Amino acid sequence: xxxxxxxxxxxxxxxxxxxxxxxxxxxxxxxxxxxxxxxxxxxxxxxxxxxxxxxxxxxxxxxxxxxxxxxxxxxxxxxxxxxxxxxxxxxxxxxxxxxxxxxxxxxxxxxxxxxxxxxxxxxxxxxxxxxxxxxxxxxxxxxxxxxxxxxxxxxxx
Amino acid sequence: xxxxxxxxxxxxxxxxxxxxxxxxxxxxxxxxxxxxxxxxxxxxxxxxxxxxxxxxxxxxxxxxxxxxxxxxxxxxxxxxxxxxxx
Numbered sequence: 001x002x003x004x005x006x007x008x009x010x011x012x013x014x015x016x017x018x019x020x021x022x023x024x025x026x027x028x029x030x031x032x033x034x035x036x037x038x039x040x041x042x043x044x045x046x047x048x049x050x051x052x053x054x055x056x057x058x059x060x061x062x063x064x065x066x067x068x069x070x071x072x073x074x075x076x077x078x079x080x081x082x083x084x085x086x087x088x089x090x091x092x093x094x095x096x097x098x099x100x101x102x103x104x105x106x107x108x109x110x111x112x113x114x115x116x117x118x119x120x121x122x123x124x125x126x127x128x129x130x131x132x133x134x135x136x137x138x139x140x141x142x143x144x145x146x147x148x149x150x151x152x153x154x155x156x157x
Numbered sequence: 158x159x160x161x162x163x164x165x166x167x168x169x170x171x172x173x174x175x176x177x178x179x180x181x182x183x184x185x186x187x188x189x190x191x192x193x194x195x196x197x198x199x200x201x202x203x204x205x206x207x208x209x210x211x212x213x214x215x216x217x218x219x220x221x222x223x224x225x226x227x228x229x230x231x232x233x234x235x236x237x238x239x240x241x242x243x
Contacts, residue, residue: 075201075202075210076202077202077204077208077210078201078202078203078204078208078209078210078230078231079204079208079230080202080210081201081202081210081228081229081230082230084228085228091226111232147232148234150232151190151192151231151232151235152196152229152230152231152232152235153229153230153232154214154226154227154228154229154230155226155227155228155229156226156227
């Protein structure tokens with residue numbers, strides 16, 4: 001038995017025993033958050049994992065977990081992943097060979113984003129120098145990104 | 158082409174694209190984008206825009222692995238296809 005999360009008992013000891021479960025939520029699947037250490041005892045950034053319902057043996061305390069006052073619930077739709085990254089540093093890949101790394105302050109369903117302390121990397125083909133790829137870096141204190149240029153949003157760490 | 162759908166692929170009880178997507182929940186998949194970049198990871202969820210949440214994701218550019226991410230959100234408009242890995 002891997003452990004109990006707010007009354008949710010889990011099977012599948014092989015996979016999950018290295019995780020410290022800090023967050024649980026409603027739905028048929030369960031969201032857990034890795035808080036501190038992996039199996040090697042190395043400190044990692046918090047990371048969310050979704051536990052498939054077949055690994056969950058018992059569900060109790062359901063209503064407690066449906067309560068989202070602590071701002072967490074299952075990754076029922078992809079944008080929930082973005083919500084879980086609020087106030088964390090994210091990596092964003094944009095159209096036009098641009099990448100951003102910054103703290104996610106806000107987002108909406110179009111993937112419009114507000115990022116703080118952003119480092120932007122632009123990949124440019126240098127035609128003067130045998131078409132090698134050159135990078136240009138820019139820093140911004142705060143950036144509003146229009147959603148239609150977003151390709152992926154990834155958590156870092 | 159008129160073969161019974163279930164014959165060649167035993168797991169394909171699916172009758173439409175969305176039941177295919179719900180069948181492969183939690184499974185390893187490959188997502189190819191219009192740019193040609195591929196993402197391999199475990200499918201967490203998909204929505205009606207074909208926005209995709211993946212975990213334990215690897216990014217492949219021209220067949221070479223370029224990056225690893227924990228969780229990735231892919232904006233649906235960039236998706237060319239979703240393929241269930243074996």
